[in-house]
Amino acid sequence: DGEKVLNPVYRNILLLLPKATKASQVSIDVMQKKWIDAFEAGANWYAAFSAAISVNDTKRAASVVKSWAAAGFKSEGTLFFARAGLYLFAEKSREIAASFVKESAPHVKGCSANATRINNACWHAVEMLADIVNSDSIDDKVAFTFVADKYRKVLQTADSKLGPFFDRAGSKHFGVSPKADPNAINPMMMLSQMMGMGGGAAAP
Numbered sequence: 001d002g003e004k005v006l007n008p009v010y011r012n013i014l015l016l017l018p019k020a021t022k023a024s025q026v027s028i029d030v031m032q033k034k035w036i037d038a039f040e041a042g043a044n045w046y047a048a049f050s051a052a053i054s055v056n057d058t059k060r061a062a063s064v065v066k067s068w069a070a071a072g073f074k075s076e077g078t079l080f081f082a083r084a085g086l087y088l089f090a091e092k093s094r095e096i097a098a099s100f101v102k103e104s105a106p107h108v109k110g111c112s113a114n115a116t117r118i119n120n121a122c123w124h125a126v127e128m129l130a131d132i133v134n135s136d137s138i139d140d141k142v143a144f145t146f147v148a149d150k151y152r153k154v155l156q157t158a159d160s161k162l163g164p165f166f167d168r169a170g171s172k173h174f175g176v177s178p179k180a181d182p183n184a185i186n187p188m189m190m191l192s193q194m195m196g197m198g199g200g201a202a203a204p
Contacts, residue, residue, distance in 0.1 A: 029055050036060060045071070049084065056096060062103040069111060075119065077111030079158060082122035086155075086162055089126070089169035094133045097169075101130035122158050125151035129169065144174035 032055045039048035045068035052061035061084070069080035081104045088097035105127075112120050125147060132143045148170065155162040167178030 058099040059103045066107040074114040075116045078115040078123040079119040082126050085126035086165035090165040094173040098130040098133040118158050121154050141175040
């Protein structure tokens with residue numbers, strides 16, 4: 001019952017955050033961390049992940065995704081992390097996305113043995129994007145194109161919504177522009193649809 005109150009209130013607060021002053025940012029960050037606790041306690045993984053990312057706490061975000069994945073099928077464990085990682089590459093900074101990949105690595109190691117080969121391959125694609133970000137000697141565009149040639153179809157086969165995330169990441173961070181998609185939907189809505197808005201909902 002508390003969840004029915006928390007979620008709508010939090011959504012309304014999010015709309016006000018961009019208007020916050022610098023002086024109030026510290027208080028906002030403290031508040032956000034309390035929201036993470038509240039949503040995680042209520043098993044609202046989507047909201048907990050969003051709140052963690054809003055304060056750039058990628059370690060906590062990875063922990064939330066671990067719990068989120070545990071509520072789904074064991075064969076999809078690594079796919080949960082791949083979805084979250086690709087979303088971050090598509091919509092947030094490449095540094096935040098790469099940090100999430102690093103923090104997620106121990107959790108992924110713990111669930112990869114039960115995951116399908118294709119879902120593990122999706123995570124490997126996300127790891128390769130992080131490797132590009134972390135390297136000073138790799139040409140971003142060339143490296144991303146290599147990953148696209150090897151994994152774009154794999155991502156699309158595992159989940160048809162992963163392709164748009166991957167394409168947006170290429171355009172935003174790696175200098176590779178995708179073809180325009182007039183039917184594209186809001187990325188956050190896409191993530192929630194793939195991973196389940198509710199508490200323990202498994203990925204469809």
